[in-house]
Amino acid sequence: MLAVLAAGCTAADAEPTLIGEGKKVRVGAKSDQPGTSHEPHAGEFEGFDITVAREVLGGVGVDAESVRFDGVLSKNRAKDLRAGDFDLVTATYSITLQRTLPVEEGGEGLDFVGPYASTPQGVLVRADDKDSYRNLSDLDGKQICVWEGTTSLTELSKPAYQLIRLRVEKDAGYCVKALKAGDVDAVSTDQLILYGFMEAEPTLAVVPGIAFGVVNDYGIAMHRTPAHRKDCEKLREALKTYVAGNEWGRxxxxxxxxxxxxxxxxxxxxxxxxxxxxxxxxPANARVD
Incomplete structure (x- = not known):
């Protein structure tokens, strides 16, 4: 029995960590969300998510050249982490109970470092139509675009919003394209994401008076294992240092x-x-998706 226990401990201790000297870190990010995370040129990612990931990883000694970003769909974030396709995901990924619970309890078995930002849900419309929307009831009967694998889709699928007609797309870029083309009346997701689209698309505007749903706390996600928990705790301390300084606001x-x-x-x-x-x-903010 002692031999078996010793072997188990050795195996756990030998499990590779995500971060360390000479390690290459693969990070999943969104490729179509200007301001938060997008890929303006092939292989070149930018946005607040990207900056946060680089700053926090830099805080634990990972140099920028060792970090590789690749696109990930919202619905695939947990699956890709568990499959080992990414070491981390920084993709406006909200920390929820469903995502943090162990797999054997019906969850997704992820650890998060965060929040690095928090935001309620909002609405993006064509700028010319902005004055037509002042509160949530103005969306009744309208077609609102959301995308798969998001807390925004979960929120608007509740009975309280049954008068809203939902259009569900693959990811953010499809919804914004549909809005610009006049195929939907609005796009709904986290306000921070929408303000990024507003900056990139002058013909679109965030409705200032509409904020709803629970506050989404963004985190850097990883597949939970004993070795990865140590990485999580190191990244947590680096995030606290980053947020406490002037760099976060800048x-x-x-x-x-x-x-x-x-x-x-x-x-x-x-x-x-x-x-x-x-x-x-x-986590203390634990809630169902």
């Missing part, structure tokens, strides 16, 4: 300049919030 404003100051202040996490949510099976 990077947020550079990437998301259209976000109002009040919303930016609400988006910024505290060290206490990061401790309460990071590297936990049941």
């Amino acid at each position: 990077d947020f404003e550079n990437n998301l300049p259209r976000v109002p100051v009040a919303a930016r202040n609400e988006a910024r996490p505290t060290a206490t919030e990061i401790d309460a949510v990071s590297c936990r099976e049941r």
